[in-house]
Structures are given as structure tokens and as C-alpha cells.
Amino acid sequence: xxxxxxxxxxxxxxxxxxxxxxxxxxxxxxxxxxxxxxxxxxxxxxxxxxxxxxxxxxxxxxxxxxxxxxxxxxxxxxxxxxxxxxxxxxxxxxxxxxxxxxxxxxxxxxxxxxxxxxxxxxxxxxxxxxxxxxxxxxxxxxxxxxxxxxxxxxxxxxxxxxxxxxxxxxxxxxxxxxxxxxxxxxxxxxxxxxxxxxxxxxxxxxxxxxxxxxxxxxxxxxxxxxxxxxxxxxxxxxxxxxxxxxxxxxxxxxxxxxxx
Amino acid sequence: xxxxxxxxxxxxxxxxxxxxxxxxxxxxxxxxxxxxxxxxxxxxxxxxxxxxxxxxxxxxxxxxxxxxxxxxxxxxxxxxxxxxxxxxxxxxxxxxxxxxxxxxxxxxxxxxxxxxxxxxxxxxxxxxxxxxxxxxxxxxxxxxxxxxxxxxxxxxxxxxxxxxxxxxxxxxxxxxxxxxxxxxxxxxxxxxxxxxxxxxxxxxxxxxxxxxxxxxxxxxxxxxxxxxxxxxxxxxxxxxxxxxxxxxxxxxxxxxxxxxxxxxxxxxxxxxxxxxxxxxxxxxxxxxxxxxxxxxxxxxxxxxxxxxxxxxxxxxxxxxxxxxxxxxxxxxxxxxxxxxxxxxxxxxxxxxxxxxxxxxxxxxxxxxxxxxxxxxxxxxxxxxxxxxxxxxxxxxxxxxx
Numbered sequence: 142x143x144x145x146x147x148x149x150x151x152x153x154x155x156x157x158x159x160x161x162x163x164x165x166x167x168x169x170x171x172x173x174x175x176x177x178x179x180x181x182x183x184x185x186x187x188x189x190x191x192x193x194x195x196x197x198x199x200x201x202x203x204x205x206x207x208x209x210x211x212x213x214x215x216x217x218x219x220x221x222x223x224x225x226x227x228x229x230x231x232x233x234x235x236x237x238x239x240x241x242x243x244x245x246x247x248x249x250x251x252x253x254x255x256x257x258x259x260x261x262x263x264x265x266x267x268x269x270x271x272x273x274x275x276x277x278x279x280x281x282x283x284x285x286x287x288x289x290x291x292x293x294x295x296x297x298x299x300x301x302x303x304x305x306x307x308x309x310x311x312x313x314x315x316x317x318x319x320x321x322x323x324x325x326x327x328x329x330x331x332x333x334x335x336x337x338x339x340x341x342x343x344x345x346x347x348x349x350x351x352x353x354x355x356x357x358x359x360x361x362x363x364x365x366x367x368x369x370x371x372x373x374x375x376x377x378x379x380x381x382x383x384x385x386x387x388x389x390x391x392x393x394x395x396x397x398x399x400x401x
Numbered sequence: 402x403x404x405x406x407x408x409x410x411x412x413x414x415x416x417x418x419x420x421x422x423x424x425x426x427x428x429x430x431x432x433x434x435x436x437x438x439x440x441x442x443x444x445x446x447x448x449x450x451x452x453x454x455x456x457x458x459x460x461x462x463x464x465x466x467x468x469x470x471x472x473x474x475x476x477x478x479x480x481x482x483x484x485x486x487x488x489x490x491x492x493x494x495x496x497x498x499x500x501x502x503x504x505x506x507x508x509x510x511x512x513x514x515x516x517x518x519x520x521x522x523x524x525x526x527x528x529x530x531x532x533x534x535x536x537x538x539x540x541x542x543x544x545x546x547x548x549x550x551x552x553x554x555x556x557x558x559x560x561x562x563x564x565x566x567x568x569x570x571x572x573x574x575x576x577x578x579x580x581x582x583x584x585x586x587x588x589x590x591x592x593x594x595x596x597x598x599x600x601x602x603x604x605x606x607x608x609x610x611x612x613x614x615x616x617x618x619x620x621x622x623x624x625x626x627x628x629x630x631x632x633x634x635x636x637x638x639x640x641x642x643x644x645x646x647x648x649x650x651x652x653x654x655x656x657x658x659x660x661x662x663x664x665x666x667x668x669x670x671x672x673x674x675x676x677x678x679x680x681x682x683x684x685x686x687x688x689x690x691x692x693x694x695x696x697x698x699x700x701x702x703x704x705x706x707x708x709x710x711x712x713x714x715x716x717x718x719x720x721x722x723x724x725x726x727x728x729x730x731x732x733x734x735x736x737x738x739x740x741x742x743x744x745x746x747x748x749x750x751x752x753x754x755x756x757x758x759x760x761x762x763x764x765x766x767x768x769x770x771x772x773x774x775x776x777x778x779x780x781x782x783x784x785x786x787x788x789x790x791x792x793x794x795x796x797x798x799x800x801x802x
Contacts, residue, residue, distance in 0.1 A: 196703040197577065197689065199584050200427045206571065219701055243425055243688035248702030270425045270688065274415065278423075294429040296591060305428070319429050320589035 143288050144264045145188065145236040145311035149347040149368055152187055157400035158360065159369025161188035161349060162376055162392060163240065165208040166225055167217030168194075169380055175228045177385050181376075182233045184389045185396025189229060190267065190371065193222055193241030200269040202323030204374040208381065219249055223261040230262035238290065238311070240267040243279065255284040265290050265311040273301075273308060292316050293343075295335050302342045313346040314371065315339055317353050317363075323374045325353035328362065340366040357398035370399065409655045411725060416605020419728060421721035424604040426691045429588045438606040440510050445613065450506060457502045458617065461535070462492045464499075466618075468625035468782070473752040478768065481635065481775035485755070485785040486622050488646060495758065495787030496618060496646045497528035501597055503614035505532040508595035515539045515594045519583040521548055521576035521642070522713035522760065523555025524787060525599030530564035532597075540564040543582040545575040548712045555791050573706040576642075576716045580690055600643025601720035604691030608720050615649025622782060623653050630780055636771060638663045639784040640763040641734065642678070642714035644723045646786035651732060661733070664723060665767045667709035668736035676708035679736040680719040681727045694721040710739035710795065711759035713787075741766040743799055746789060758787035759795065 149159045162181055167174055178189060194209035194217055201209070226237055239258060246254045246268065258266065265288035271279045273291065280289050288311030293302050296319060306313050318325065318332060328336075340348055350363055351371030360370050372395060379388040411418040424434055444450040458464040466487045475483045488496040508516060516538050520526030526542040533540035542559055546568045549556055559566050572578040580602075587596040601608040601615070626634055637654060639647035641664040654660045669677035677683070680695050687696040689704060697705040697717040709715045726732040737745075742759055745766035750756045757765060764783050775781060789796065 196572065197581050199581060199690070200588070202585075213703065244696070244698065244702040244704075246702075247686070247688050247693075248698060248700070269427045270691075272424060272426065272428050272431055274424050274431070292428045294427070296429050296432045298432065301432075316429065319591055321585050 142285070143311050145238070145288055146347060148187065148236050149312060153347070153368055158364055158367060159187045159349060160185060160396050160399045161190055161369060161371040162186040163190040163192055163371060163373030165192040165194060165205060165212050165377055166222040167212035167215050168208040168377065169211060171215050171217060171221065173385070175225055177380070178225070178229050179232055180385060180389050181392050182235060184392035186235070186392055187369070188236045188238065190238045190240045190373070191222060191226060193219065193239055193245050195242040195245055198242060200321055202321040202374060204378050205322050208377045219245060223257055226261040226263050236264045237262060238265040238267055239263050243268055243270045251279065252281050255281045255287055259284060259287050264288060267292070267314060273304060276308060290314050293339060295319050295332070299342055302339060306343045306345045309346055312368070313343050313348045315348050315350045315367070317350050320352070322352055324355040324378065328353070328359070336363060336366045357394050360395060360398040411722065412605060412609055416609070418722045418725035421686070421692070421694050421724040422605055422608060423693050424691065425688045425693065426604045427588055429591060430604070433591050434604055434606065436511065437507065440507055441606060441610055444507060444510060454503055454506060458499070462498050462502060463490060464617065465621045466490050468622060468629070470629070471753050474749065477752060478772035480772045480777055481779035481781045483768070484626065484634070484780065484782045486618060486650065486782060488618060488784060488786045489755070489757065489761070489788035493524070493527050493531050494790065495524040495528070496615060496649065497524045497599060498531065499617055499649065500599065500611050500614045500645060501525070501528040501532045504597045504610070505536050505538070508538065508597070509536065511595060513593060513595035515541070515590065516597055517541045517543070517583050517586050517594055518597045518599060519543045519576065519579040520599060521545070521579065521715055522711065522758070523548065523552040523559070523791060524713060526564070526566070527555050527558050529597050529599070530559040530562040533564060534562040541586070542566050543569050543579040543586070545569050545573070545579045547574040548576065548579070551795060552712055552791060553794065575712065577690070577704065577718070584690065600645040601648045601722060602643040602690065602692060602718060608692070608722055611645050612648045612652055612722060615645050616652045618646065618649040618784065619651060619653035622650065626780065626782065633657055633660050634782045635659070635779040636661045636663060636775065636781045637784070638665060638764045638767055638771065638781065640665050640714065640760050640786060641681070641719060641723060642667070642716050642760060643718070644720040646784050648720060648722055650784040651726070655731060662731065663767065663771065664732050664734045665763045666734060666736040667711060667714035667763055668738045669708040669710070671738055672736055675705070677736070678707040678709045678714050678716060680717065681723060681734040682736050686724065689718050692718070692721045694724045695719050695727070710742060711763065713758070713760040714763065735767060735770070737763050737766040741769070746796065747800065755785070756789040757785060758789045759792045761786045
């Protein structure tokens with residue numbers, strides 16, 4: 142039923158880890174966005190997460206906050222983000238996920254949002270400020286073809302991880318550390334032990350690790366405890382400071398580390 | 402004049418006030434919210450906790466605060482009798498300590514040794530720095546860069562008490578951005594850190610906990626007005642930013658229908674400009690900083706950069722319980738402009754020798770609209786939420802004698 146899950150399974154069955162790349166919609170410019178995304182997919186991204194810019198992104202660190210501000214200054218709208226999704230899906234047969242904050246859906250109209258997302262070819266949603274407790278009231282029960290991906294974190298108990306796993310569709314997003322998105326120096330033993338135990342607990346879904354993953358070394362180190370990886374801030378940072386050519390090289394190296 | 406049975410029971414077990422409130426936060430914080438709720442539910446009926454808090458409220462904070470009949474202000478309008486609930490006479494100069502004293506005891510119970518807070522006007526930051534000094538806990542306060550400048554006295558007060566003040570440079574550099582940064586800090590350091598939220602905002606259980614600690618304002622007022630007048634007031638007026646002084650005053654009166662409750666928001670340059678914070682007057686429901694509530698935001702759901710002369714009201718959201726009371730029409734919400742608030746500050750100072758905070762001045766300014774409609778045998782209570790010493794810089798810029 143889930144295109145996202147099927148794709149991750151295929152990739153894993155071929156002995157590789159899935160690589161999901163996060164891009165802030167409309168960043169660094171509206172004009173370059175679709176071309177950049179196509180090049181990043183060609184370089185080895187298996188899944189694209191399209192970040193919907195929000196003025197007050199609570200779960201994000203400085204890099205993604207600033208990219209959101211830039212995109213908003215560029216004049217990005219939700220309609221345009223849906224159009225980007227459509228264009229990307231026309232050219233590429235890969236799962237596409239929208240990631241953003243509850244108020245974007247709320248103001249758009251929650252059911253209309255889900256319908257327009259499905260019409261644009263979107264496969265899943267990640268809304269970090271809609272936790273398990275708000276899930277049933279917030280999301281439409283009628284849009285089963287749109288996966289709602291939940292997050293588990295180092296503060297989630299084992300019992301809760303099972304609930305999250307049960308409710309999540311597409312995959313389970315495992316947040317590696319407490320904190321906001323952003324590049325980190327490395328992962329200590331406590332974090333590794335926690336990831337290991339989470340990976341053992343999760344049984345319904347594939348588990349992708351995100352937050353703080355920036356280099357091929359991170360992927361190699363954590364590969365035994367994940368079905369795939371999500372890279373955001375490192376990519377946005379590279380687009381900001383080094384440009385698309387360097388970003389394509391970074392994606393290639395991350396893809397290789399995933400076993401390609 | 403009998404009180405009806407207690408029928409108002411919000412929030413429900415999911416932290417919802419009607420459709421408002423809730424827990425719209427990243428997963429990382431969920432376990433901390435559950436822990437806080439469980440700890441609070443035990444503490445609030447624990448006699449040791451109650452006694453310790455009562456002792457602090459009396460012997461450290463200086464409660465109970467007076468209910469002052471203001472004769473000259475009453476004569477000025479020539480209508481209903483006006484009383485002021487003197488929250489300005491609390492230790493540190495505003496109602497904020499009512500809440501921080503309660504929350505610091507919860508932090509202690511939870512075994513946290515690092516405290517963080519957000520602040521707008523600096524009053525909540527000062528109240529947090531104060532209780533951290535008293536209890537020997539490490540304190541970090543996030544404050545928008547704009548507010549750091551317009552409230553420099555309070556910044557220095559916090560530093561005097563050993564707190565670290567971190568200026569926030571993102572967004573509009575005011576209260577909402579300080580709150581974002583505090584939440585990000587909490588998400589990162591949730592294991593050893595307690596977040597003392599300063600108003601009835603944020604995810605459940607905060608709006609409920611802060612309300613309960615502030616309800617001492619309304620509880621005392623109810624008793625005091627009965628003592629002097631033998632009855633309930635006809636009108637109660639309070640300013641609303643996040644809305645903690647207002648809810649603390651209103652809550653004990655919610656089930657008493659004959660008491661008219663009026664919340665006054667900041668209209669800035671006017672509600673027909675884009676420079677105001679009249680959230681309930683001009684906003685619409687949305688999800689922000691952990692809660693579903695009325696917000697000022699654009700068609701895309703991007704949060705607006707709002708304005709008020711008073712840093713404590715300069716916030717694009719409002720406590721979810723106010724959104725609920727607004728929809729129930731139990732509280733009437735109105736707004737007054739920067740200029741009206743300034744005139745009210747001068748008026749109270751000159752007629753009564755009480756210099757109110759700019760936040761509070763919004764409630765006082767509303768008397769210009771309310772008083773002509775009142776009768777001389779009626780009673781109006783204004784919650785005088787804070788004193789204006791902290792606003793002298795702004796007042797000196799705005800008022801020429």
C-alpha cells in the first residue's frame with residue numbers, strides 16, 4: 142500500500158540503506174529549485190523531503206531556520222510547493238514527502254491540504270509538532286494513500302516507541318539526539334546504545350535515522366541500526382555556502398556510504 | 402446572589418479547552434510534559450506542597466495584596482466605584498512571582514537543577530531569576546533583542562540575581578522569538594532542565610498550571626470585595642497578552658454569571674493597521690508554540706510580526722483558555738491603542754499616585770469606554786497587574802511635561 146515503504150524495502154533487499162534528502166522548498170531560489178532537486182535525485186537521493194517553510198520552526202536549528210526565512214523572503218507559497226512536488230514527480234519515480242509545521246496545514250484547511258498533496262503526487266507527511274496525542278484529531282482518516290510519518294526520540298519509552306511504530310506509516314523517523322535539526326560532531330556511546338535498542342524495538346516499520354547526520358562516516362557508523370538515513374541541514378548548508386555542484390558531490394558520497 | 406454549582410471544568414484530560422490548547426510539540430518533549438502533569442497533580446493536593454507555597458506567597462512575595470478603592474479615579478468618571486487589585490505590590494513588582502514560586506517548587510520535585518524561561522517585558526524573567534536565586538538553581542532567560550533594549554533595567558535586575566540573559570536575534574526579536582528559543586533549548590536539554598513558562602500559553606499542562614497558580618488573584622479579590630462591599634463586582638477588567646494575570650483574576654469568577662469579565666488586548670497603532678497584538682479581536686485559530694489558539698497570522702499561516710508599546714503584550718498568540726472563553730462569550734475581549742494606554746498611565750499616576758505598568762495601562766484605558774455605561778451603585782475591579790518603574794525609559798521617550 143505504501144510507496145515509501147515499498148521503495149525502502151526494495152533498496153534494503155538490494156543490500157543498501159535508503160537515502161532521504163531534505164530540501165527547503167524555494168531555497169536558495171524559487172527559479173533553481175526544481176532543477177537542483179532533479180540533480181540531487183540523479184546523484185543518488187532515494188526519497189525527497191520537501192520542507193514547507195514556516196516562520197517559527199520549533200524543531201529546527203539555525204541552518205534550516207535561515208533557509209526557511211530566505212525561502213519566505215523569496216515569496217514561496219504553499220501552492221508553489223505543491224507545484225514543485227508535481228514537477229519533481231513528473232520527472233522522477235521516487236517517493237516524495239512534505240515536512241513542515243501544523244499551522245501550515247491548519248490555515249490551508251487540513252482536509253483540503255491532504256487532498257491537494259495527494260493530487261500533487263505527494264506520498265507522505267512529516268509534521269513534527271503533531272505528536273501521537275493530537276494525531277487522530279488532526280489528520281484526515283480518509284487519506285490512507287498519504288502516509289503520516291511519526292518521530293521517535295531518545296526520550297520515548299519502549300512502550301511509546303511501540304505505539305509510535307504502530308501508528309506511523311511509510312517508515313518511523315528516528316531522531317538520533319535530543320534537540321533541533323543540525324550538524325553535530327559525532328555520536329557517543331549513549332546515543333549509539335539508544336539507537337540500537339530503538340532499532341530492535343521497532344518491528345512494523347522500516348526505521349530511518351535523522352538529525353545530526355552530515356557525512357558518509359556517520360552513515361557507516363550507524364548503518365547496523367538503521368534502514369536508511371535522512372540528511373537535511375548538511376545539504377541546506379552546502380547549498381547555501383558551496384552551491385549546487387558541491388551539493389551534488391556531497392549527495393553522491395552519502396549515497397555511496399549507503400552502499401551504492 | 403447565590404453562586405451556581407461549579408460547572409466550568411476545562412481543560413479536559415487531553416489539555417483541551419473546547420477545541421483549543423492541546424500538546425502540539427515535538428516528540429522529544431512529550432515525556433517531560435507527562436512527567437510534569439503527574440507531578441503537578443500529586444503536588445496540588447499534597448498538604449506539604451500547599452503549605453510551602455502559601456508560606457512563600459505570604460512571607461516572601463508579600464501576599465495578600467490589597468484591594469484599593471480609588472476615590473479620585475472614581476470621582477473622575479462619576480459612575481461606578483473603582484477598585485484596583487494591587488498585584489503591583491508583589492515582590493518584583495508584578496503578578497509574575499505568583500506563578501514562578503509555584504513552578505520552582507515543581508522543578509525541585511522533578512529534581513531539575515537548570516531553569517530556563519522566556520521573557521517579554523522582563524517581568525517574568527526577573528520573577529524567574531528571583532526564585533532561582535532563592536532556591537539556588539541555575540537560570541537562563543531568553544529575551545528578544547528589541548526587548549533587551551527597551552527593558553534594560555529588567556535585564557540588569559536579572560543579571561544582579563545571577564541569571565544569564567540570552568538576547569534572541571531571530572524573527573521579530575520579541576517575546577514570540579524568545580519563546581521559540583526557550584523551547585529549542587528545552588528540546589535539547591530536557592533531561593536536566595525545567596522550563597518555567599511565564600503565561601497561560603504553550604502545551605498542556607502549562608496553561609492549566611499557570612492559571613491555577615495565578616488564581617490566587619481572583620480568590621483574594623472575591624474574598625476582599627465581599628468583606629468591603631458584601632457582594633461580587635459587576636465588572637472585572639484585566640489586560641491580555643498571553644493572558645496570565647487576566648485568567649488568574651477571571652477564573653474564580655467564571656461560574657458567577659452576574660460578574661462581567663473584560664479582557665483588554667493591545668491595539669498598538671490601531672486594529673486596522675498591521676501594528677497591533679489584538680489576537681482575539683483580529684486573529685483566527687491556528688497552531689503555534691505547542692497550542693491550538695487564536696493567532697495573528699497571514700493566509701499562508703506564517704505568524705505575523707506584531708506590535709505593542711508594551712513588551713509584555715507584544716505577542717501574536719494568546720492563551721488557549723482565552724480563545725475558549727471568547728468563543729463561549731463568557732469573557733468580552735476588547736482592545737486599546739498605545740496612545741490610550743499612555744494616557745491612562747498618566748491619569749492613574751496623577752489621580753492616585755500609582756504608576757502602572759504599560760501592560761496594565763491597557764486595562765485602565767478601557768475604563769474610558771466602560772465607565773460611562775456603568776451606574777453609581779455598581780462596582781468595577783481592575784487588575785493592576787504590575788507597576789510601571791520598568792517602563793520609565795519608554796515613558797520618558799513618549800511623554801513630555
